[in-house]
Amino acid sequence: MSHGPALAPDATTGRRPHPVGASRRTGWVMLLAGAVGWLASFQLTVDDWRLLHDPxxxxxxxxSPIVSCGSVMSSPQGSLLSFPNMLLGLGAFAAVTALGLAVLTGARLHRRLWLALDAGALAGVAFVHWLIGQSLYELNxxxxxxxxxxxxTIALFWYLTxxxxxxxxxxxxxxxxxxxRDTHWxxxxxxxxxxxxxVLTRFWPYWSSLL
Known part of the structure; x- marks a missing residue:
């Protein structure tokens, strides 16, 4: 009796690939990081849309002059790929949230999907660090x-890796x-x-004025 087509052997190992499960820690990090990231991206999207219609x-x-979103969203750095950066977050974090929920309910993902998730998180971390530099030293x-x-994004990359x-x-x-494993935290x-x-050293005059 046929149960569908068999998976092709892996090109590098010659063995048939098997789905890989994950610990509940990994599932919770994916779910929480995805949900929190999506909510932050959604709020930025709403504010960006309102700014577009009402400058x-x-x-x-x-x-404050230092802690601010409006000028960051309207800057060239806020739309690096010719559309608002937060739209990338909406899509990526939604996918991570769904996969995190699936992992917590016992789903096992293909090895290549885990690699793709980790590679995507690595790209996200690289982008985030570029944005950190731009925020601190260009946009102020x-x-x-x-x-x-x-x-x-950093937590997601770290625990996926x-x-x-x-x-x-x-x-x-x-x-x-x-x-x-012993020192990850x-x-x-x-x-x-x-x-x-x-962040503290870059804006120390502002932080010290609040004390």
Whole structure:
């Protein structure tokens, strides 16, 4: 009795690929990072649409001359691919949220899909760090909703990569895997700490004026 076409052997290993499950930690990170990132992207989209129709509109995230979203959204950096950056977030974070929910309910994803997710998250992290540099040293602004997207994108990439290492999707020496697995939360904290330090030092006169 036929159960459908068999999967073709993997070109590199010669073995038939098998779906790969994930820990609940990975599923929760995908679900929460995707949902929070989508909500931040949605709010930016709404504010951008309102600004387009009413240039005098003041988004609620325009808190001060330094903490502001409006001027960031209307800048060239806010539409790098000739359309608002937040539209990329709406699509990408929606897909991640759906896949996170599927993983939490027991779904096993193809190895190539995990690799594609991790590669997409890597591209997102590279883009986020470019935006961080532009925000700090070109636009001289911090957009609160953008900062939320920075945080969840980094966490998503970090834990997708950890998942790929732990499941052997991305092969690494066992010693490297053990170090990363044992210190993953410290390394992520250090990553965030460097970004926070850059933000603090770049705008220190403003932060100190609030004390």
């Amino acid at each position: 005098s509109y003041q988004p609620p995230c325009n808190i 602004k911090i957009c609160p909703y953008c900062a939320v997207v920075w945080v969840v 950890l998942h790929c290492l732990e499941r052997g999707i991305v092969p690494v020496p066992r010693g490297v895997l053990e170090v990363v 410290m390394l992520l904290g250090a990553w965030y700490g460097v970004i926070m330090l850059l």
